[in-house]
Amino acid sequence: MTFDLGPAILFCPADRPERYAKAAERADAAILDLEDAVAPGDKAAAREALLANPLDPARTVVRVNPADTEEFARDLAAIARTEYRLLMLAKTTSAAQLQLLADYDVIALCETAAGVLAAPSIAAVENVVALMWGAEDLVASLGGTSSRVDDGRYRDVAVHARSSVLLAAGASGTAAIDSVHLDIADTAGLENEARDAAAVGFVATACVHPSQVAVIRSAYAPTPDELDAARELLAAAVGQRGVFRYDGRMIDGPVLRHAERVVRRVASS
Numbered sequence: 001m002t003f004d005l006g007p008a009i010l011f012c013p014a015d016r017p018e019r020y021a022k023a024a025e026r027a028d029a030a031i032l033d034l035e036d037a038v039a040p041g042d043k044a045a046a047r048e049a050l051l052a053n054p055l056d057p058a059r060t061v062v063r064v065n066p067a068d069t070e071e072f073a074r075d076l077a078a079i080a081r082t083e084y085r086l087l088m089l090a091k092t093t094s095a096a097q098l099q100l101l102a103d104y105d106v107i108a109l110c111e112t113a114a115g116v117l118a119a120p121s122i123a124a125v126e127n128v129v130a131l132m133w134g135a136e137d138l139v140a141s142l143g144g145t146s147s148r149v150d151d152g153r154y155r156d157v158a159v160h161a162r163s164s165v166l167l168a169a170g171a172s173g174t175a176a177i178d179s180v181h182l183d184i185a186d187t188a189g190l191e192n193e194a195r196d197a198a199a200v201g202f203v204a205t206a207c208v209h210p211s212q213v214a215v216i217r218s219a220y221a222p223t224p225d226e227l228d229a230a231r232e233l234l235a236a237a238v239g240q241r242g243v244f245r246y247d248g249r250m251i252d253g254p255v256l257r258h259a260e261r262v263v264r265r266v267a268s269s
Helices: 017-026 040-052 070-079 095-101 113-117 119-123 135-141 156-171 187-200 211-220 224-237 253-268
Strands: 008-013 029-033 060-064 086-089 105-110 128-133 175-178 204-207 244-246 249-251
Touching (some): 008 211, 040 070, 060 070, 070 095, 095 119, 105 113, 105 119, 105 156, 119 156, 175 187, 204 211, 224 244, 224 249, 249 253
Parallel strands (some): 008 029, 060 086, 105 128, 128 175, 175 204
Antiparallel strands (some): 244 249
């Protein structure tokens, strides 16, 4: 499976079935969350809600609890009774854990120090269709207290983890998904992060509130000026042999691939 669900994927607590349809309608894909969004005492009810309120399996991800927890086996037992086949494994720490999900396509969530360091081997597992990273659990795994500085920017260790997961995914030809922006009111910060994510090669950004979907979609779509410039450059390249000069710049293969990617983003955003 190639991850091509679209740029805005929305988390929805699995114990809140009244929100399922809205999440599916508003976002490119819904992530029904059996892990952090559900209180420990509500896990069983969340699994029952998952069974009783099916969504389109082609546009739905189910986040399961970490592989080293008792809840993980219970999650899989419930999911086996559904048509869902795309799972997100919370706190993935090793390639070996993916063997437990051999019958599923998996988004591996690298959100601990161990998971980020193991990202290259995790990305290489055959049924892993995407890597995602997470800042808050990462910092917690390091014994820290905050992933961002006062102005909203990520601290250096989070920036490093984000880049490491993106590079690991790219090296294996696997998709990369950017982390959530928890400050719902900070639409400018979300837009900046999503634009950066699209520019460096992430295929999607996860979100926690329906209001964030439109911001992410807009950020992943090229502006009219960017699209015009890309198309004009590609047109100018027709008939050229190797590197050539265009609009005061030297143009070679990588620059043309950048332009091709801008044009492709119109269809995917």
